[in-house]
Amino acid sequence: MLDIKLIRERPDYVRERLALRGAGDEILIGKILQVDEVRRAALAQVEALKATRNRVSKEIGALMAQKKLEEAEARKTETRELGDQIALLERQVGESESGREELMLRLPNLPDDAVPRGKTAEDNPVVRTHGSQPVYCFKPASHVELCERLKLVDFARAAKLSGSGFLLYTHWGARLERALIQFLLDLHVDEHGYTEVSPPLMVGEHCLVGVGQFPKFKDQYYGVAEGDNPQALGKLYLIPTAETPVANIHREEILKDSQLPVNYCAYTPCFRGEAGAAGVGTRGMIRVHQFDKVELIKIVKPEQADVEHEKMLANAERVLQLLGLHYRVIMLCTGDMGFASVKTYDIEVWAPGQASYLEVSSVSNCGDFQARRMNLRFKTESGENKFPHVLNGSGTALARLFVALLETHQQADGSVSIPLPLQPYLKTDSIRP
RNA sequence: GGAGAGGUGGCAGAGUGGUCUAUUGCGGCGGUCUUGAAAACCGCUUCGGCGGUAACGCCGACGGGGGUUCGAAUCCCUCCCUCUCCGCCA
Numbered sequence A: 001m002l003d004i005k006l007i008r009e010r011p012d013y014v015r016e017r018l019a020l021r022g023a024g025d026e027i028l029i030g031k032i033l034q035v036d037e038v039r040r041a042a043l044a045q046v047e048a049l050k051a052t053r054n055r056v057s058k059e060i061g062a063l064m065a066q067k068k069l070e071e072a073e074a075r076k077t078e079t080r081e082l083g084d085q086i087a088l089l090e091r092q093v094g095e096s097e098s099g100r101e102e103l104m105l106r107l108p109n110l111p112d113d114a115v116p117r118g119k120t121a122e123d124n125p126v127v128r129t130h131g132s133q134p135v136y137c138f139k140p141a142s143h144v145e146l147c148e149r150l151k152l153v154d155f156a157r158a159a160k161l162s163g164s165g166f167l168l169y170t171h172w173g174a175r176l177e178r179a180l181i182q183f184l185l186d187l188h189v190d191e192h193g194y195t196e197v198s199p200p201l202m203v204g205e206h207c208l209v210g211v212g213q214f215p216k217f218k219d220q221y222y223g224v225a226e227g228d229n230p231q232a233l234g235k236l237y238l239i240p241t242a243e244t245p246v247a248n249i250h251r252e253e254i255l256k257d258s259q260l261p262v263n264y265c266a267y268t269p270c271f272r273g274e275a276g277a278a279g280v281g282t283r284g285m286i287r288v289h290q291f292d293k294v295e296l297i298k299i300v301k302p303e304q305a306d307v308e309h310e311k312m313l314a315n316a317e318r319v320l321q322l323l324g325l326h327y328r329v330i331m332l333c334t335g336d337m338g339f340a341s342v343k344t345y346d347i348e349v350w351a352p353g354q355a356s357y358l359e360v361s362s363v364s365n366c367g368d369f370q371a372r373r374m375n376l377r378f379k380t381e382s383g384e385n386k387f388p389h390v391l392n393g394s395g396t397a398l399a400r401l402f403v404a405l406l407e408t409h410q411q412a413d414g415s416v417s418i419p420l421p422l423q424p425y426l427k428t429d430s431i432r433p
Numbered sequence B: 001g002g003a004g005a006g007g008u009g010g011c012a013g014a015g016u017g018g019u020c021u022a023u024u025g026c027g028g029c030g031g032u033c034u035u036g037a038a039a040a041c042c043g044c045u046u047c048g049g050c051g052g053u054a055a056c057g058c059c060g061a062c063g064g065g066g067g068u069u070c071g072a073a074u075c076c077c078u079c080c081c082u083c084u085c086c087g088c089c090a
Helices: A004-009 A011-019 A025-065 A069-079 A082-105 A143-149 A155-162 A171-191 A205-211 A243-247 A302-322 A369-374 A398-408 A420-426
Strands: A126-130 A195-197 A202-204 A236-238 A254-256 A262-271 A290-300 A327-331 A343-351 A356-365 A377-379 A389-397
Touching: A004 A011, A004 A025, A011 A025, A025 A069, A025 A082, A126 A302, A143 A155, A143 A398, A171 A195, A171 A262, A171 A290, A171 A302, A171 A389, A171 A398, A171 A420, A202 A205, A205 A243, A205 A369, A243 A262, A243 A290, A243 A389, A290 A302, A290 A398, A302 A327, A302 A343, A302 A356, A302 A389, A327 A356, A343 A398, A356 A398, A369 A389, A389 A398
Parallel strands: A195 A262, A254 A377
Antiparallel strands: A126 A327, A202 A236, A262 A290, A290 A389, A327 A343, A343 A356, A356 A389
């Protein structure tokens, strides 16, 4: 959520920054200012009336204590309708407040100055490239072929269980997935200094609102029902990313200055409806309804945000470096950034079987946007309460990492060699047919 | 799921319709005293909003929401959560 004071004081600046996203959200600013004005006018009135009521009520109390009952009764009838007026105005305040809130929750974050202007993914500049595209003396197979040949994933049976977009890992495939999870967690916890957490996989609506997934993108997530009670449907949602529960851990708290930065790392499955995405990358493991991911979350002081953002990006890149994968880092342009973000880097790993780069990580600085939505604050040394900045990054998404790993390290004999750092986890140096 | 007990400030814990501000204790911060510290004593110690250049003034919040009343932490309704016991269960 944006700061209402910023909208009041610099509406044109806000409109201009929002326009850079190209979604037309800037037209909401006028409405917000209008509703805000109504709210403030009604609030000033209601507070004046309440001040009067408080004063008179105290006088009545004093009169009754002195046993001047008739006088007290007279004052009561005098002020009887005050309550009705207050109730009426309070309804106005409430309505304009929730109206303002509703609009505010639909406004995306403002892009940072450092973010390149652009409209689509075509406009995202490459920040750097690591390694180069490997060359093979044979035609590299796609992961679908490799998975079938090596019996790592049973696509057909997964579909039998849950429909398309689900994976059934088998044999070495299941072990590889588990090894990767363990490898990633150990790397971030032991070497990068994150604290591991393992959150609930179902969360209440307020958590999705907190990170900015609701109310605007409600159609993309799975709601769950308990038993056959239709009323329970939508009370809980399957998490689309560990960011949702983990970023909300300290919601409605006031953290101590000394607690920051908070660094969390979590492995969770992620569930996404991907409505409307049918046909796009549906074959194989590239776009699925359930996948595993290790997520990094930081809660930092505003002045630490840029440095911590770069550190998080480096932490995610380290994963691909250790696994011997070629990748590039791109910065998302103003038109391609996520709703809550002020600045986002994507890491795209090379998948030789696809002959394309796959997004395996998105590392975002969300500024104070999520902290406002969650009412998460910290107390500065001078005793002031401020909103911290919240960062999140994948470290990394698993299904696509799995794809890149198989396709990159496939051998002429049909086997897949396992990079050295992963061998202790998988307890083998190669997977053979 | 059933029965009972609870939810008040950082923590503990009073407060069953009104006297000026939600007692009090602990912890924390500042001060006095001291070479320094402890003790003692004094003071301060939640969050949000509105108005004002400011000093300051006002409004709201006692788990959430609604109601009764001139006036609600207190009475009523409703929802949520915690604890104890029972049932079911990996």
